[in-house]
Amino acid sequence: MTMETTVIPVPGVSPYDVLVGRGLLPKLHEQLGERVAKVLIIHPATLGARANALRESLSERYEVLLAEVPDAEDAKRIEVAAFCWQIMGRTDFTRTDAVVGFGGGAATDLAGFVAATWLRGVRLIQCPTTVAGMVDAAVGGKTGINTAEGKNLVGAFYAPSAVVADFDVLEDLPRNEMLAGFAEIVKCGFISVPEILDIIEADVDKVTDPRSDEFRRVVELSIGLKARVVGEDFTETGLREILNYGHTLGHAIEHAERYRWRHGAAVSVGMVFAAELAHLAGSLSSEVVDRHRSILQSLSLPVDYPLGRWNTLLATMQRDKKARAGMIRFVVLDAVGRTSMLNGPDEAMLYSAYQEVGV
Ligand SMILES: NC(=O)c1ccc[n+]([C@@H]2O[C@H](COP(=O)([O-])OP(=O)(O)OC[C@H]3O[C@@H](n4cnc5c(N)ncnc54)[C@H](O)[C@@H]3O)[C@@H](O)[C@H]2O)c1
Numbered sequence: 001m002t003m004e005t006t007v008i009p010v011p012g013v014s015p016y017d018v019l020v021g022r023g024l025l026p027k028l029h030e031q032l033g034e035r036v037a038k039v040l041i042i043h044p045a046t047l048g049a050r051a052n053a054l055r056e057s058l059s060e061r062y063e064v065l066l067a068e069v070p071d072a073e074d075a076k077r078i079e080v081a082a083f084c085w086q087i088m089g090r091t092d093f094t095r096t097d098a099v100v101g102f103g104g105g106a107a108t109d110l111a112g113f114v115a116a117t118w119l120r121g122v123r124l125i126q127c128p129t130t131v132a133g134m135v136d137a138a139v140g141g142k143t144g145i146n147t148a149e150g151k152n153l154v155g156a157f158y159a160p161s162a163v164v165a166d167f168d169v170l171e172d173l174p175r176n177e178m179l180a181g182f183a184e185i186v187k188c189g190f191i192s193v194p195e196i197l198d199i200i201e202a203d204v205d206k207v208t209d210p211r212s213d214e215f216r217r218v219v220e221l222s223i224g225l226k227a228r229v230v231g232e233d234f235t236e237t238g239l240r241e242i243l244n245y246g247h248t249l250g251h252a253i254e255h256a257e258r259y260r261w262r263h264g265a266a267v268s269v270g271m272v273f274a275a276e277l278a279h280l281a282g283s284l285s286s287e288v289v290d291r292h293r294s295i296l297q298s299l300s301l302p303v304d305y306p307l308g309r310w311n312t313l314l315a316t317m318q319r320d321k322k323a324r325a326g327m328i329r330f331v332v333l334d335a336v337g338r339t340s341m342l343n344g345p346d347e348a349m350l351y352s353a354y355q356e357v358g359v
């Protein structure tokens with residue numbers, strides 16, 4: 001299957017392009033350039049065969065090293081970053097060398113962090129292999145790892161030099177991972193791009209088929225939104241917070257579940273919670289709350305969570321990066337496509353919203 005390549009520019013101090021298409025990975029050298037000598041490909045075992053093929057295709061031009069890292073969230077640990085730094089140290093990896101993040105959001109978050117920290121920053125090319133990675137994690141330069149206390153607590157804002165989203169790799173992606181990635185696409189729909197929601201509602205089977213035009217459209221709309229937002233507010237001083245819609249409770253759920261829940265599944269519940277919160281605060285209609293549930297359920301994403309975990313979740317939410325001086329802040333909607341911040345809602349309101357998603 002062939003498909004034209006779309007180039008989505010990400011503006012900012014260090015601008016770069018996101019390439020979306022097929023057959024892009026065999027041409028990865030075009031993004032690496034001629035100054036690079038060594039390339040470290042950071043990938044999980046699931047991508048082992050494809051990482052080997054990538055190494056083969058690059059080995060004529062570069063010395064290629066592979067770092068196979070633990071799968072999914074297990075990759076986002078300091079020990080795993082240290083494993084990558086050790087490979088780089090032992091191979092005299094210099095500032096003219098490059099890191100390639102090849103995997104889902106967990107692998108690209110780790111690879112970004114490794115690239116940002118090695119010698120205080122080496123060239124980084126992100127090659128996302130999941131929907132969440134393509135529409136969100138690999139774009140925008142938020143890199144990081146987890147600590148025992150919470151998710152993404154250590155990291156850096158560090159822009160890649162290019163992002164290569166090659167749909168060919170999605171052939172192997174399990175359907176539940178694909179649907180989890182749609183949570184971030186739905187997020188983009190609710191916060192800013194209602195067209196995404198219309199496309200999903202029109203035909204959910206078509207939009208979740210990576211060979212369809214509809215799939216490509218919602219992926220490109222989501223990347224386009226992310227590019228605009230991070231171009232304006234790279235280090236999240238304001239506007240970028242909208243990309244955190246649903247993540248305040250979502251991250252707390254992931255942490256409480258010791259990362260056995262997929263990120264997208266947790267964010268799905270988190271978005272319904274945020275919608276209920278906005279409704280209780282009097283800013284969002286019940287129709288839009290219901291629309292959250294119907295769209296997310298049509299994608300087989302969860303919209304509820306066990307009621308008994310509130311104290312743990314609340315404690316974790318208090319460590320959310322958007323909190324200020326002990327006050328939890330939530331991205332909420334006033335309408336589809338219109339966001340605002342709800343600062344320090346009282347605990348009774350939070351608990352009432354939680355009861356609406358609780359089972
Ligand atoms: N930095 C950001 O802006 C940002 C944005 C969104 C998400 N994230 C982070 O990304 C992570 C979630 O990303 P994710 O949903 O991609 O999960 P993931 O990286 O854990 O990947 C999900 C699973 O799919 C497998 N996989 C990946 N590509 C595959 C392929 N092509 N074929 C078969 N299997 C494949 C992985 O090995 C893993 O088991 C979370 O850690 C989240 O915090 C970061």
Ligand SMILES: O=C(O)C(=O)C[C@@H](O)[C@H](O)[C@H](O)COP(=O)(O)O
Pocket residue numbers: 136140142151152184236240241243244247321
């Ligand atoms: O790019 C952003 O900004 C986001 O918030 C995107 C989120 O989807 C993503 O999960 C991000 O990693 C969350 O970051 P955090 O700052 O809340 O840890």
Ligand SMILES: [Zn+2]
Pocket residue numbers: 136184247263267
């Ligand atoms: Zn996310």
